[in-house]
Each structure stands twice: as C-alpha cells, then as structure tokens.
Amino acid sequence: MAADSDPETEVFEITDFTTASEWERFVSRVEEVLNDWKLIGSSAGRGEYTSGTWEEKSQEINFADFKFSITHHYLKQESDKSDLKEELEEDAFPLAMQDLLCMNNDFPPRAHCLVRWYGMREFLVISPGANCEAITSESKCNLLLSSVSISLANSGCQVPMFVQIQQKWRRLYAGECQGPGVRTDFEMVHLRKVPSQYNHLSGLLDIFKAKIGCPLTPLPPVTIAIRFTYVLQDWQQYSWPQQPPDFDALLGGEVGGVEFGKLPFGACEDPISELHLATTWPHLTEGIVVDNDVYSDLDPLQAPHWSVRVRKAENPQCLLGDFLNEFFKLCCRKESTEEILGRGLTEEEGKENTDLSAALSKLTEPAAAPMSKLSVSSMVHSARKHIRRHRRVDESPLSNDVLNSILLSKLFPAKSLMPTTRLIDSLSFQNLFNQLKSAPSDSLTYRLALCVCLVNFYHGGVRALAHLWQEFVLEMRFRWENNHLVYGLASGAPDLRCCLLHQKLQMLNCCIERKRARDESRKASDGGKERDRPLPGGGENGRRSRREGAAGASPGKSWDSWSDSEDEFFECLSDQEEAAAAKEGEAEKGGAGRAKPPDGRLHPHGTMTLLNPSTEPMYIPVTQEPAPMTEDLLEEQSEVLAKLGTTAEGAHLRARMQSACLLSDMESFKAANPGCSLEDFVRWYSPRDYVEEEVVDEAGAPVLRGELSARMKIPGNMWAEAWDTARSVPARRQKRLFDDTKEAEKVLHYLSVQKPADLTRHLLPCILHAAVLKLKEEESLEDIPSVKKAVQQATSHASKQLRHPNPDHKKLEEVISQLVAVETVIARARSLKAKFGIGKAEAGEDSEDLEKFVISLLEEPEVAVLGAGRGPAGSIIHKLFVSSQRVKRSPLKPMGGGLNVPDFPPPAGREILLRTCVPRPAPYSKALPQRLFCVLLREDFRLAGALSSDTSFF
Structure with missing residues (x-):
C-alpha cells in the first residue's frame, strides 16, 4: 500500500510502433495520387501508336520536409474499348512492356526524352521540387526506388514510374514497371566521354548481350535501328540573299533607296543557322550490317530513310522589327520638343513664341478695327524667320537636303501629284485602316507616320523627329494663313474612323475650305454675284437643298456684303443692332x-x-x-x-x-x-x-x-x-455655327503642344497599318498558310488595342512581337528557298515539290525526304554537304591529286536502338522484351536500358 501511494513511483515510457513513419506516409501519399488519377489496375492495350497530343498533369507530395513533384505524362488518343478488352484477355503484359518492342515510335521528332529512349506512351515521373536540391546520395536514390516499387505493388498500377536523380541537366532517371508476374527495371549510364571499345555497334551489342544473356540458352537475334545525324553549318555559296538597305538613299530619292511608302523588310542575317540531316536504318538484324572500330557499312547515302530539320537563329535582326521597336520606344519618352532640341534653342525661341502668342491673341480677341490678313501673316512669318535665323546649321538634327526631301517630295508634293479625295485601298485591304483606326494609305497622316519612322531610325532619332514635327506644324500654319489646302486628306468633315491626328488635320482643312469660300464669296460680291453655300440640316428635303446649294444660289446680297471688305472675320449682329432690327421688322x-x-x-x-x-x-x-x-x-x-x-x-x-x-x-x-x-x-x-x-x-x-x-x-x-x-x-x-478661325487656331495649338511621345502614340496605328500591309504583300509572294493565319491574328489583336481609348503598353508590345515573328518566318522561308534553288531555272519540274518541302520544314519539327539521298531534295542536300566539305579542305593542299574528301563530315550524333525478347532470369522464365537505347555524341555517352524479368518463375 505504501508503495502504491508513493508519488515518486517510476513511470515507464511506452513506444507506439503502430505510428506511421515519414517513409510510410510518403508511400501512402503516392498511392493516393495514383488512385486519384485512376491509374490503378491494368493498362494493357494495343502495342501501336496512334495520332494524338501529349498532355501532362502534376501534383506536389512531401517526404518529411522535402518537396517532390509527381507528373503524369500521357499521349491523349482515341482507341476502341472492345479491342482493349480483347487484348486484356489475350495478353496480360503491361502496355509499357509492349511499347518496348513497338517500332512505330522510334526516334520521335519532338517528345519527352523518356519517350525517345523507351518508346512509351504513358509514364510517371517523381522529381525534386523547384527549389530543392538534387538527389545525389545513393542511399536516398535507393529509398525512393523502393518507395516506387512498394507503391506500384500495393496499388496494382501498371504505368511505369521514374525517379529523377543526380543534377537535372544530366537527365538521369531510374524507374520500374510492374505487371502480373513481370517487372521491368529502367536503368541508365551517363558519361562525358565515349569509351573507345563502345564507340561502335559491335561493342554496344556486347554490352546488351552481357546484360540480358542467359548462359544456358542461345540468344535470339537482336533487332537494330540506327540513326546518324549530320550537321551543316557552313552554307558557303548559298549566302543569305538579303541586301542591306542604302541608308543614304532612303529619303533622298536616289536610285537604290527603299521605295517610299513601304517599310523595309527582311532579316539582316541568315535566320537559318544549321541544317540537321538524320539518316536512318530502321529495321536491321544482327549480322546484316558491320560496324566496328575498323570498318563500317553505315554509309549515309545508302540509308533508306532521310529526314531533315533546321535549326533557326534565335532572334535574328530584322529590318521591319527594328523599325517597329525603335519607334515604339519613343512612347515612353517624356521630354517636350523644346527640351529635346536644346535649352539654347528654347531661349532663343522664347521671344518668338511671345510674338506668336501675340499674333494668336489678336486673331481671337474682338478687335475694334479690322485687322488685315497681311499684318497677321507678317507677324507669324517674321517670328518663324527669327527662329530659323537663330538656329545654327550645325545644331539642326536634320540637314536641309533631307528636310527638303521630306517636306517637298514626300509630305507636300505638287497639287497635281496628290489626289484631293481619299483613294480606296485594294479590296483586300480597304477596311484595314478602319479596323486599326489609323488612316488611309494614301493620306498625309500615313505618309507622315512613315517619314517619322524613317527619320527616327536613320536620321538622328528623337531629335530629328522633333525637328521634323516642328517644321510640319509651321507648314500647317503657313497653309492656314495663306489659304492653301492640305492635299492628301479626304474632303468633308473629319472621319471618326481614323486616328485623332488625322481628324485634326481634316478639321484644319475644313477651316481652310470655309475661309477660302468666304474669300471667294467676297470677291464674287464685288462683281455683283452671290455664292452662298448651303449646309446639311435635319430633314430629307433639308439635305437636298444643301446639295443643290453647292451648285449655285439665286442672285441677291453677298454673304459678307454687309461687313467691312478688309475684315477677315464673320461677325454676328450686336445685341443693340439685333433689337433695332427686330423693332424695324415689327414696324x-x-x-x-x-x-x-x-x-x-x-x-x-x-x-x-x-x-x-x-x-x-x-x-x-x-x-x-x-x-x-x-x-x-x-x-x-x-x-x-x-x-x-x-x-x-x-x-x-x-x-x-x-x-x-x-x-x-x-x-x-x-x-x-x-x-x-x-x-x-x-x-x-x-x-x-x-x-x-x-x-x-x-x-x-x-x-x-x-x-x-x-x-x-x-x-x-x-x-x-x-x-x-x-x-x-x-x-x-x-x-x-462653325467659327473656322477659332477652330483652326485650336487645331494648330493642339499640334504645337504635342510631345514626341504623344506624336508617336498618334502615329502608331498608321505604322502598324503599314507593317501589316507589308507583311501581307510579302506573304502573298511566299504563300505560307501559317503566316496568313498569324497575320490575321496579329491584326485582330492590334485592332482590339488600338480602338481602346487607353491601349495597354504591354499588349501593344505583344502585337509588335507577333508582327516581328511573322517577318522572321517569311525570312526563313526565303532563306531555305534560296538554298534549295527554288525559283531558279535548274529547279525545273521539281520546283513545286521542293517548295512544299521547304514550307514543311518551317511548320513541322522534322520532315522526311522523299527518295532519301536519291530524291530531288536529297540531291540538293548532298550537294550542300559536299560544298561544305570542300570549303573545310586546307588551302595548302592541292584541289586534286588523290585526295579523298568524304562527302559528309563525321556524324554529330549517333543513336542505336537494340531490342529482343529473352527469358529472364532463368531459361524457363517467360520471354520478355529487352531494350537498350544508346546515344553517342562527341562529349556525351548514354545508355538507357529497359530489362524485363519474370517474377513468378525464376
């Protein structure tokens, strides 16, 4: 009793061995994921590949505090369920084991590396998380592999599961696939140097036989598939056909300059950097071909299958892309025109701007006495001359020759050379300016955008742009003051479908037209003729009267006969005069x-x-x-x-x-x-x-x-x-109703306060319009289906942004990137066509087939060569390699005289696939598929083996 009541009685610690460990929780979590993805049970099916697309889904799992990601890769395809059931009854092998022997997916052009090495259509990968270290310890690798084996056994999943080990760049995987009474182990070897004894088919066959061989039974013949890849980098005589632009003649009109009205186009460098030729021997049997350290039968010209892929240069420099990107960068500038052109210039212009402001104030304020047009014009032009007098020649970003070429030849040519109304674009492009909210391609605004873009790229950047804009605004004022219409603008009210700058210029033209009409009316009144003009009203008959009024009016008083002949303004009656007139009328x-x-x-x-x-x-x-x-x-x-x-x-x-x-x-x-x-x-x-x-x-x-x-x-x-x-x-x-003097001054003021960034945003729709037109023109010459679709998508994307009041800067960058991508594709097509001689006389009847071949090279990852080395495309490829080999010959060696220069260089990569069916691990075991995929590169050696064994009878 005393012992029981003693509070210091010893208490024994009890250990609960039923609590799950971290390893057991990890295995259970893997099984839960397999169950959620419905990968439990048999996955047997046909051992043939069908067309489909690869998809994947991932989920995170933890091993204690270490994060892993488990990913399911599978080929989504349509199959007949009845066939699957029949296959289940006949053969219980897992689908992955059947795929080891399937020849329908040898050397896929674009797939996961495990698909290329093992030919599978479905698999699972467990890899470390994004910020977790690689699994380099052998004990950890074995722990993960045992976890995988237990999960597959407990769940009955027949989908192979891999674990990524070592550093990610090495692409090393170890895995396992389990079925009823069978198991396949996936193992890899990766070395930086190719061992000399395994640098050929004979040595690799020795490795494969030693790995799967059973000493008591003879081995069956091994099926072999071989692919050698040759790389062509030196094109030599097939140089890039793009000619660099003549920078000095772009705006000067000299021979050889870029045609005005069209942006430059094309890549400045060859957008195709390499051509990879894969020569394949798909179905060989051991003993038919010899390949050892002394002799080889593997001649690329004798290969039954050729396939080609091209390696494209990353971000090649393209003229149109450079123009668009440099122009778009100006949208982020914040300086005003005066700040860009220089502080010294601004100080000199301060007094002149005061004169201009005084002129504007006198134009808009009510004057007691009428001001003659000559006095106003003289004030403005004296200020203009004063500005130019204080601007030294060496301070001008644009030279007089370039500036005169732009203003006189491109923007303001002679009246006889420019239409007074808008010309309609071609039928395919007639709605493009409306879609992009830019301006018609024959308008002044469109030409201004092209000039600004060319000046920015070739003639001094933003300073030259600011100089050109300043001169353009002065020209607009000169035309307003002297009643000179601005040609290249559609007559009538501003077109709200166009960009705001185009509308402003149209408004200025409307003001000039009204002003000229008043002056003509005044002159007509002096001769006793009235030329009143009607205006549209609200009703049908009202509109008819205004159209008829355009032809002429009945005799009577002139529009301005009541006013002073020297007064330029159209004044209404004062209040006192109105009252007096009303009383007089009543009387x-x-x-x-x-x-x-x-x-x-x-x-x-x-x-x-x-x-x-x-x-x-x-x-x-x-x-x-x-x-x-x-x-x-x-x-x-x-x-x-x-x-x-x-x-x-x-x-x-x-x-x-x-x-x-x-x-x-x-x-x-x-x-x-x-x-x-x-x-x-x-x-x-x-x-x-x-x-x-x-x-x-x-x-x-x-x-x-x-x-x-x-x-x-x-x-x-x-x-x-x-x-x-x-x-x-x-x-x-x-x-x-419309005070043209006031509205014209408002337009001119609006133009004068625009910063270069504002001008760029106004003209960006026109530049994108010009770029789309250029791409459509170039695409029509090449006829590439994917390019047509890409141009339409880029145009639709641009339309959504440009018609928005505040377009997104990043989305506009995406539009430009889309247009540059289209230009790059067209440049690649031209490069390949030049290399394959398409369009030349020697192409002959094969020109159409070669053109289809080139288009396929652009749109597909790998293209088969019809006829291999004996077909039209194969013959050209052979000549390209021969030319490249001759160039590599040392100039000290004679061109002839017994030199044996091979037509092809040593292969850049060799892939050898070995497979067979043998009973393992005992002679009385089931005959199961065995596979070894070998990759031999200059500084890389990899063996990926899939070795199957019978787990029931061994």
Whole structure:
C-alpha cells in the first residue's frame, strides 16, 4: 500500500510502433495520387501508336520536409474499348512492356526524352521540387526506388514510374514497371566521354548481350535501328540573299533607296543557322550490317530513310522589327520638343513664341478695327524667320537636303501629284485602316507616320523627329494663313474612323475650305454675284437643298456684303443692332401693312406653297452647314451635356444647346419665306411630322387637310419654342455655327503642344497599318498558310488595342512581337528557298515539290525526304554537304591529286536502338522484351536500358 501511494513511483515510457513513419506516409501519399488519377489496375492495350497530343498533369507530395513533384505524362488518343478488352484477355503484359518492342515510335521528332529512349506512351515521373536540391546520395536514390516499387505493388498500377536523380541537366532517371508476374527495371549510364571499345555497334551489342544473356540458352537475334545525324553549318555559296538597305538613299530619292511608302523588310542575317540531316536504318538484324572500330557499312547515302530539320537563329535582326521597336520606344519618352532640341534653342525661341502668342491673341480677341490678313501673316512669318535665323546649321538634327526631301517630295508634293479625295485601298485591304483606326494609305497622316519612322531610325532619332514635327506644324500654319489646302486628306468633315491626328488635320482643312469660300464669296460680291453655300440640316428635303446649294444660289446680297471688305472675320449682329432690327421688322409688318422683303432664297420647293397665303410659293433657304467635330470635341461636348443632370431645367438647357443648327435653319426659312408658319417649316424640314389626310369640305369636294404630328403638339415642344424665338435673319447675317478661325487656331495649338511621345502614340496605328500591309504583300509572294493565319491574328489583336481609348503598353508590345515573328518566318522561308534553288531555272519540274518541302520544314519539327539521298531534295542536300566539305579542305593542299574528301563530315550524333525478347532470369522464365537505347555524341555517352524479368518463375 505504501508503495502504491508513493508519488515518486517510476513511470515507464511506452513506444507506439503502430505510428506511421515519414517513409510510410510518403508511400501512402503516392498511392493516393495514383488512385486519384485512376491509374490503378491494368493498362494493357494495343502495342501501336496512334495520332494524338501529349498532355501532362502534376501534383506536389512531401517526404518529411522535402518537396517532390509527381507528373503524369500521357499521349491523349482515341482507341476502341472492345479491342482493349480483347487484348486484356489475350495478353496480360503491361502496355509499357509492349511499347518496348513497338517500332512505330522510334526516334520521335519532338517528345519527352523518356519517350525517345523507351518508346512509351504513358509514364510517371517523381522529381525534386523547384527549389530543392538534387538527389545525389545513393542511399536516398535507393529509398525512393523502393518507395516506387512498394507503391506500384500495393496499388496494382501498371504505368511505369521514374525517379529523377543526380543534377537535372544530366537527365538521369531510374524507374520500374510492374505487371502480373513481370517487372521491368529502367536503368541508365551517363558519361562525358565515349569509351573507345563502345564507340561502335559491335561493342554496344556486347554490352546488351552481357546484360540480358542467359548462359544456358542461345540468344535470339537482336533487332537494330540506327540513326546518324549530320550537321551543316557552313552554307558557303548559298549566302543569305538579303541586301542591306542604302541608308543614304532612303529619303533622298536616289536610285537604290527603299521605295517610299513601304517599310523595309527582311532579316539582316541568315535566320537559318544549321541544317540537321538524320539518316536512318530502321529495321536491321544482327549480322546484316558491320560496324566496328575498323570498318563500317553505315554509309549515309545508302540509308533508306532521310529526314531533315533546321535549326533557326534565335532572334535574328530584322529590318521591319527594328523599325517597329525603335519607334515604339519613343512612347515612353517624356521630354517636350523644346527640351529635346536644346535649352539654347528654347531661349532663343522664347521671344518668338511671345510674338506668336501675340499674333494668336489678336486673331481671337474682338478687335475694334479690322485687322488685315497681311499684318497677321507678317507677324507669324517674321517670328518663324527669327527662329530659323537663330538656329545654327550645325545644331539642326536634320540637314536641309533631307528636310527638303521630306517636306517637298514626300509630305507636300505638287497639287497635281496628290489626289484631293481619299483613294480606296485594294479590296483586300480597304477596311484595314478602319479596323486599326489609323488612316488611309494614301493620306498625309500615313505618309507622315512613315517619314517619322524613317527619320527616327536613320536620321538622328528623337531629335530629328522633333525637328521634323516642328517644321510640319509651321507648314500647317503657313497653309492656314495663306489659304492653301492640305492635299492628301479626304474632303468633308473629319472621319471618326481614323486616328485623332488625322481628324485634326481634316478639321484644319475644313477651316481652310470655309475661309477660302468666304474669300471667294467676297470677291464674287464685288462683281455683283452671290455664292452662298448651303449646309446639311435635319430633314430629307433639308439635305437636298444643301446639295443643290453647292451648285449655285439665286442672285441677291453677298454673304459678307454687309461687313467691312478688309475684315477677315464673320461677325454676328450686336445685341443693340439685333433689337433695332427686330423693332424695324415689327414696324414694317404692323405699320406699313406689308411683310419684310424675302432674303436668302435658294430656289422654289417644287410646287409647294405656303399655307397662309396659299398662293405664295415656298422657297428653300440658303442655310449654314453644321460644325464638323473631331472625336475629342464630341467627347467633351458629351461630358458637358451629361453634367447638366436629369432635372427638367437641365434637360431643357441641354435641348437648347443641341438646337443651334435647328434655330439657324428656322431663321433662314423665315427670311426666305416671309409670313410663313411652323407648319410650313415642318413640311420642308421634317415632312413626317406633318400628317395629311383627305377630307370632304362643305361643298362635298375632297380636299387635303394637314396638321402637325402628335410629338409636335406636346406642350413645351422645343421646335415650337425655337420657332417663337427665331428671327427673320438670312444665313449670311447669322452668327456662324462653325467659327473656322477659332477652330483652326485650336487645331494648330493642339499640334504645337504635342510631345514626341504623344506624336508617336498618334502615329502608331498608321505604322502598324503599314507593317501589316507589308507583311501581307510579302506573304502573298511566299504563300505560307501559317503566316496568313498569324497575320490575321496579329491584326485582330492590334485592332482590339488600338480602338481602346487607353491601349495597354504591354499588349501593344505583344502585337509588335507577333508582327516581328511573322517577318522572321517569311525570312526563313526565303532563306531555305534560296538554298534549295527554288525559283531558279535548274529547279525545273521539281520546283513545286521542293517548295512544299521547304514550307514543311518551317511548320513541322522534322520532315522526311522523299527518295532519301536519291530524291530531288536529297540531291540538293548532298550537294550542300559536299560544298561544305570542300570549303573545310586546307588551302595548302592541292584541289586534286588523290585526295579523298568524304562527302559528309563525321556524324554529330549517333543513336542505336537494340531490342529482343529473352527469358529472364532463368531459361524457363517467360520471354520478355529487352531494350537498350544508346546515344553517342562527341562529349556525351548514354545508355538507357529497359530489362524485363519474370517474377513468378525464376
């Protein structure tokens, strides 16, 4: 009792041997993964390969704190389940063991290394994690292999499982495959030097026989497959055909320069670096061929199968790619034009910019006395001359010759050489500028983009670009001040399908056209002729009147006859003058009993008459054209209208702001048709809003009676309010809906403040447009199916980005990379065509077959040569190797005289595949497949063996 109550009684520690160890947990985890992937049980099937694609899936597993990754590689293919069941009943061998003897996948062109060495279509690999050290210890390797063996045995999985050991670059694997009563062990040997006794087929056969041989029974014949690979690096006389561009003649127009309007194209170096010829003897039997350290029967010219692959140069320098990348880099610059051209130049320009600002302020501010056009022009051009006078010749990034060549020959050629309206691109490209939101390929904006790109690449980079842009802006101002149209731009309102810079230039052209029209009208008024121009309105008849007005107008007062002949501006009446005119009109109507005389008539509107009095004919008035707008102005206007809110007052104010054109047309209609009513205006402007029906009058005769539509009768209707406030004022006396002077100055200011980076972003769509056109042109000459698809994909990708308000910089880089990749493929095709003589007279009837062969080389990893060394392609390849061998001959040796120069160099790589079926490990065991794959390189020797054994009878 005392002992039991003693608190210091000794307590024995109990060890629980049923707790799973880390190794057991690892094995269990591997089994769980096999079960999750449904790899449990038999996987027997046909021993033939079918077309399919390789897929893989991975999962992480841990051994204590060490991370592993288990990956399942499998060939996804379609097979008949009934055939699989029949195969299961007949043969219980695992599918991997059948694949060891299958000859349908010897030397695959592109596959996992284990597929090439063992010919499998499904396998598992356990490899260390990304940041884990390699398994170099022999004890750890054995522990992993035992884990694999137990997992396969417990789960019944018949898929072979490998463990990656040693450093990853060595590609060493050890593994196992288990089936009912059979097992295959996968072993490897890797050396840096090839042992001399195993440097040929005879020595490798000795290794294979010693590994699988059973001393009591004779070995069956060994099946052999051999492949030798020869590498051609020196093309010699088949040099790269691309000619370097003539840098001095690019913009000068000399003979040999790049044709203007097209970007340069092609690779500056040969994009094909090597040609690999694989000569294969697929089905040989031991004793048929001799290959030892003294003699070899393996002549590449006698090989029954030839296949070729090309090694492509990594990132070859391409002209179009360089142009696009260098131009795109400018988007990241932050300097202004003044900062790029130099601080000294900026200080000298400070005073001139003050003169320019003063000129602009005097152009826009209301002046008491009219300013003559000559005074403004002289101010601006004196400042311009002052700028150029202080810019020394050696400070100019662009020489005068280059600058004059660009401005006079490329951007602003003679009027007779340039179309006044946009020319339509070819049918296949006509929607490309709309798709990319660039500009038509015959436009000034498109030519400017090409010039800027060429100047940036060849003539001084960003400084030359800034210089060219500064001169371009000055030229635009000169044309505005002197009423010279900018040719190469479509007439009419800005095309919103194009880039913003193109719209701005079109807007400037619109301003110049309006200004010239006013000047011509003033001159016509001096000669007693009126040349009013109509503007589009809201209705069908209104649009017709404006088209007809373009042809001519009825005699009457001139548009600007009321204003001072020397005043350049179109001023509206002041408030006092408007009030006085209104009182005068009322006095004339009420006091004198007669209406104000008509003014601003274009011509009668058919046989239509006014409703009151009914005998007075209705006249179509001369109206103003609505103001053209660019997309940024439309967006700005939308924001202003949106800020008015949804209240009744805001909606009313919004409607009034949007009815400026309607009010102008109403005033013109009242002036042309004194005594008219709103119903008369609606009948002309919007006929659908005047409903007529046939009724019977008091005398019983059918008559037409009309009234305004329901929407026109809504209380507070904006048309009725505008009609009540509209005065009888002809178009020439109205305030201009479009102030061309103000809008032109806004455009010129917008152009002048653009930084080189801003200009680059504006012109990038045009450059990509030009690049796509160039690729399509070059592709049509080569006819490569994959290139057509790649160009379409790149164009679609570019369209999504360029039509976005804020394109993603990285995605634009991807677009350029796609275009450069297409250029590289075309350059590779041309290189191969030149080497195989395609297009030359000696190609003859085989030209079409050779062209198909070349296209296949570009699109497939490896291409079989029809006829091997005796076919047309094989003969050319043979000549290429012979030429290369002659070049390697020492120049000190005579060209003739008994020298035996081989046609082919020593093979760069030799692959020998040995396989057979023998009973192992005992003579009475099952005959199981055995395989040895040998790789012999200059500094690499590898043996990959798959040795099967019977686990039931041994």
